[in-house]
Amino acid sequence: MPINLWKVILVHFSTISVFCCCLVKPAEDANIPAIAKYFSTKGRYEEVNPHLIEDILAVNRSVLQPPSAQCQEIHLTAIIRHGTRYPTSKNVKKMRKLYELVKSSASGEESWLREIQSQWKMWYTEDMDGRLVQKGVNDHRHLAVRLSKLFPSLVTEEKLRGGFIKFISSSKHRCVNSTLSFKAGLTELWAITDQEFDHAVNDALMRFFDQCTRYVQEVDNNRSALSELDNFKQGPEMRRVQQKIADRLGVPYNTITDDMAEAAFYLCAYEFAIKTVNSPWCRLFDEVDAQVMEYANDLKQFWKRGYGYDINSKSSCILFHDVFSRLDQAASENKSGQRVTEAVTVQVGHAETLLPLLTLLGFFKDSDALTSTNYASQAQRSFRTSRMLPYAANLLLVLYDCGGGDLRLQPLLNEKPLTFPGLTDRQASVPRYQDVREHYGELLRGCDFETECQLFKQSL
Numbered sequence: 001m002p003i004n005l006w007k008v009i010l011v012h013f014s015t016i017s018v019f020c021c022c023l024v025k026p027a028e029d030a031n032i033p034a035i036a037k038y039f040s041t042k043g044r045y046e047e048v049n050p051h052l053i054e055d056i057l058a059v060n061r062s063v064l065q066p067p068s069a070q071c072q073e074i075h076l077t078a079i080i081r082h083g084t085r086y087p088t089s090k091n092v093k094k095m096r097k098l099y100e101l102v103k104s105s106a107s108g109e110e111s112w113l114r115e116i117q118s119q120w121k122m123w124y125t126e127d128m129d130g131r132l133v134q135k136g137v138n139d140h141r142h143l144a145v146r147l148s149k150l151f152p153s154l155v156t157e158e159k160l161r162g163g164f165i166k167f168i169s170s171s172k173h174r175c176v177n178s179t180l181s182f183k184a185g186l187t188e189l190w191a192i193t194d195q196e197f198d199h200a201v202n203d204a205l206m207r208f209f210d211q212c213t214r215y216v217q218e219v220d221n222n223r224s225a226l227s228e229l230d231n232f233k234q235g236p237e238m239r240r241v242q243q244k245i246a247d248r249l250g251v252p253y254n255t256i257t258d259d260m261a262e263a264a265f266y267l268c269a270y271e272f273a274i275k276t277v278n279s280p281w282c283r284l285f286d287e288v289d290a291q292v293m294e295y296a297n298d299l300k301q302f303w304k305r306g307y308g309y310d311i312n313s314k315s316s317c318i319l320f321h322d323v324f325s326r327l328d329q330a331a332s333e334n335k336s337g338q339r340v341t342e343a344v345t346v347q348v349g350h351a352e353t354l355l356p357l358l359t360l361l362g363f364f365k366d367s368d369a370l371t372s373t374n375y376a377s378q379a380q381r382s383f384r385t386s387r388m389l390p391y392a393a394n395l396l397l398v399l400y401d402c403g404g405g406d407l408r409l410q411p412l413l414n415e416k417p418l419t420f421p422g423l424t425d426r427q428a429s430v431p432r433y434q435d436v437r438e439h440y441g442e443l444l445r446g447c448d449f450e451t452e453c454q455l456f457k458q459s460l
């Protein structure tokens with residue numbers, strides 16, 4: 001835990017004069033980089049759920065808050081990002097370039113620098129290209145087991161065997177492998193060896209961003225769509241980070257470009273995510289630097305997948321309707337006395353799948369846009385990809401039947417409760433499904449993928 005947070009806690013406790021005998025500072029784990037909670041989409045799932053560091057299978061069922069004890073879970077949709085993966089070949093190239101510069105030109109005397117120069121090996125190769133690593137296999141195996149503990153009446157052996165649990169994956173190998181790992185988590189848990197379980201590959205749903213022409217042209221393939229990011233990279237905060245890295249390495253300022261700084265941050269993040277080591281590369285950043293790097297990543301996600309452009313979230317209309325039609329089906333089956341045929345749906349995709357959907361639903365929206373010039377005033381922003389989108393990030397939608405036709409819907413992100421923005425229920429934190437449908441009524445009646453994604457949208 002960072003010093004600052006402890007200061008806050010201590011100040012807080014001393015002001016209200018509480019004597020707390022059980023506030024014991026956990027031993028700093030030398031294997032965890034001090035900057036690990038700023039790795040944005042390269043972050044470890046355990047950083048957003050630190051209790052998992054001690055027990056990777058721990059769950060807390062009291063985070064589920066149906067309004068009464070008689071409520072029963074009737075459907076779960078889990079939209080999950082793939083697990084920890086290798087860097088893409090593009091980033092491996094950048095990392096190698098930095099490594100070569102450090103090896104040939106860095107001149108400092110510190111032991112961590114000598115460790116990089118004489119012991120550390122550039123072991124990343126371009127053919128690793130984004131593949132799932134063993135840690136990523138475990139991310140999904142363990143998540144599957146936790147979900148079976150969190151939803152003991154839905155994620156069950158009987159439902160899996162009976163075909164009431166459905167799996168859908170993006171076609172990317174890291175997603176397919178994550179899906180296989182999730183299934184393996186369940187079949188190992190129940191020692192199932194006599195039956196296999198299918199999954200569907202569906203890029204229209206899980207990689208909608210590739211198929212939305214307007215998104216591809218106006219944002220994805222449009223360099224000027226990311227001008228806020230470009231300006232931030234040229235700005236004073238980022239320049240200061242580059243200079244501090246150059247000082248720590250003892251190389252001229254102009255050799256550390258923003259790409260080099262990014263590569264250094266990736267090296268620290270990947271060594272940690274993949275091997276759980278606190279690598280000497282992490283010594284190139286202090287916490288202030290890491291916050292600047294995190295902001296640059298958040299800026300990129302904000303403009304490329306989040307609130308920056310309306311089409312970013314609209315590209316997920318197809319997934320939005322898919323989710324709600326499934327909830328509707330479960331609701332109507334339950335109401336008409338039938339068994340819910342799709343009790344659980346597990347959908348495995350990308351950070352790029354989750355963020356547009358979270359944005360369409362209105363989560364993590366701050367009053368101001370993230371820009372190149374408001375780094376300081378965005379210090380308390382809720383749009384923080386480090387907390388939203390680590391590896392294996394997951395959006396869970398839990399539908400409850402509370403008797404007498406009272407259906408409720410609870411959203412969770414990364415196994416922690418969320419509240420639908422703008423939807424406050426006086427009685428309970430978990431709103432009625434009907435109220436959720438009304439809240440998103442405009443999107444449910446519109447948000448047509450074909451219409452939104454065509455290039456020359458008719459304005460009516």
Ligand SMILES: *[C@@H]1O[C@H](CO)[C@@H](O)[C@H](O)[C@H]1NC(C)=O
Nearest residue numbers: 051059060061062063064417
């Ligand atoms: C479980 O979650 C509840 C509600 O969020 C919280 O009050 C409680 O402290 C948690 N328990 C543990 C053991 O983490």
Ligand SMILES: *[C@@H]1O[C@H](CO)[C@@H](O)[C@H](O)[C@H]1NC(C)=O
Nearest residue numbers: 131132133134137173176177
């Ligand atoms: C992922 O799947 C591919 C085949 O699709 C396989 O070659 C590879 O070993 C798998 N990787 C892991 C980590 O399971």
Ligand SMILES: *[C@@H]1O[C@H](CO)[C@@H](O)[C@H](O)[C@H]1NC(C)=O
Nearest residue numbers: 217218219222223224225226
């Ligand atoms: C690229 O993005 C800029 C900034 O949003 C926008 O003004 C421009 O129209 C976009 N170009 C295309 C081809 O859509």
Ligand SMILES: *[C@@H]1O[C@H](CO)[C@@H](O)[C@H](O)[C@H]1NC(C)=O
Nearest residue numbers: 072074334335336337338401
């Ligand atoms: C709806 O689901 C609940 C919880 O599983 C169940 O108790 C109830 O009987 C179901 N309703 C009908 C009409 O089947």
